[in-house]
Structures are given as C-alpha cells and as structure tokens.
Amino acid sequence: MKLTMYTDYSLRVLMYLGTRQPDEKVQIDEISEYYNISRNHLTKVVHNLAKLDYIHTVRGRGGGIMLKYKPEELNVGQIVRNTEDNFYIAECFRPDNECVLTPICGLQYVLNDALNNYINTLEQYTLQDILPKALMR
Amino acid sequence: MKLTMYTDYSLRVLMYLGTRQPDEKVQIDEISEYYNISRNHLTKVVHNLAKLDYIHTVRGRGGGIMLKYKPEELNVGQIVRNTEDNFYIAECFRPDNECVLTPICGLQYVLNDALNNYINTLEQYTLQDILPKALMR
DNA sequence: GTTTAAGATATATATTTTATACACCTTTAA
C-alpha cells in the first residue's frame, strides 16, 4: 500500500513553496535540482497542481510558480485525495471487477471504512503542519 | 493506493473457507476455479497463509486446506498487516530513501498517523464480519 | 522585433512492481 510518486512529488513541491514568501516566484528548475528529480517530470506535477488551483504559474521570462493560498489553508487530506488517482484498494473497487463474491461479501464496506479514516486523518493536517522546519534554498 | 492481489486473494481464500464447516477440507483447485485464478498462484497464497498460521494444510490424497481458527477469531487488520508487504506509503518510508527533506519535514509523522488509523479500523472487524452471506459451492 | 528564460504538452521509452505460467518435487491415502 503506497501513494504514487505523483502525490509524493506534489506534496514536496507545495512544501518547498510553503517555506518561501507568499509572493515569491520559484522556478521548476530550482525545485527539480533541489530534489534531484527530472525537470520534465516535475513540470507535469506542477502543471497538475495549477489545474487543481493550489499554485499560480507565471510563464515567460521572470516567471515561476507560487502558492495560491497560505500553507495553513491547504489541507493535506484534500491534496492527497486530489493528486492520488488510484484508490482501487482491492479488485472489487475497480471498474473491471470480476470477483464473483462482490454482491455478497462484506469486504468492500470494511475497506471503505478504513480508507475513510485514512483520509480523515490526513484532513486534520494542513500544509503548515508538515512544513520543513528550515528555509530551503 | 491499493493493496496487492496477494492480500486480496488471501482474504478471499479465508472467506471461502470461512463459509465451510470448521473441519471441512477444501482443495486449492476448487477455490481457484471458483474465483478463476491460476492454481499455481493461489498455491503460493495458500502456502503463505499456512506459514502465517491462519490455515491448516494437509498434503497427499484426500488432503486440502481448512481454517485453523474460527472466523470470529481472525482479525481482518491482522491479516492485512501480515499479507501486505508493501507499506512504503511514500519515498521517505523506503530503505533506499533519498529525499533530502526527510530529517526536517513533518510528512512522515502525518502519513504514519493516517496509516495507523487505517489498520486500526480494519482491526475492528473479524473474518466473520466480512463473510459472504451465502454458502459457496 | 529578436532573444532568452520561463512554463506547457505530446509521445516514446525505461523501470519497477506485480501477477502468472511452467515445470517438477513431495506427501500420503487408496
């Protein structure tokens, strides 16, 4: 059971931006070098974060990215829910489910209950809570 | 975020056995046909369940497998914890972790908290609770 | 108005993880 790198990287980008001044523009290159992640891959993560309305991107010379909200306004649970796309805990959660038990078994209910508690826990935290305790340069 | 088929199949085998009489031997072939899963693959799952002490296997002619404990004595959370081997939620949980944030960021604590609540929820259920409401033949 | 520095996007490739297949071994009751 693990989250995708996509979610992992999304959180890291937001954390990176969260240590900066609210209106400070940061370049993707800087972040990719800091984490040692390919620039192209990170660009996609960043693009997705912009689509999700978490960050503001500015194209062209002098551009960069910045948080659109304050760290204490960004909920970790929401971020994970939005960036993680695969919540098919077991076969019975998939669209192509072929398990013959599905109509009569109680597993789905139980796994759903657990997953809800997982997300609910994450929702008790904001980006501010997980921010590194040092400025990242 | 999902469990491996290994865990999924393990639960299914236990559920299958749980609908039978306590001392009734069931063959792997029967289960693999019921679920449409390869016999060889299921054999490994079964073997693992035996190692984990959940089932009793009897080799040789007239053999088969059966639950070693009553369904109400088997905890779903324990089963998942024991059959699922990959709980590396994010890179910072892996032995080969290279994330530079690790020493200073609060993500691990938060993800751990959530995972604990996930497992704790599952631990509130027994095999009896998820058993199919019909006998499987 | 051309150059340069930034993000955007589509497609292809590689890597890793997960699942399955194949082949053969061991055990034990009939």
Added chain:
DNA sequence: TTAAAGGTGTATAAAATATATATCTTAAAC
C-alpha cells in the same frame, strides 16, 4: 504402486509507474 493432493523454484508476462526526448508557447528584456 498409483493417483490426488499440496510445495517450490524459476521464468515470463503484464501492468503500473516514472523518466526522457523533443518541440511548442508565452512574455520580459534588450
């Protein structure tokens, strides 16, 4: 001795995930 059962190791396939390549678009600076 045979047949029916589980056990085991290795190889292969499939799926999911991550990365690389290449090229495009935008906009400030000169």
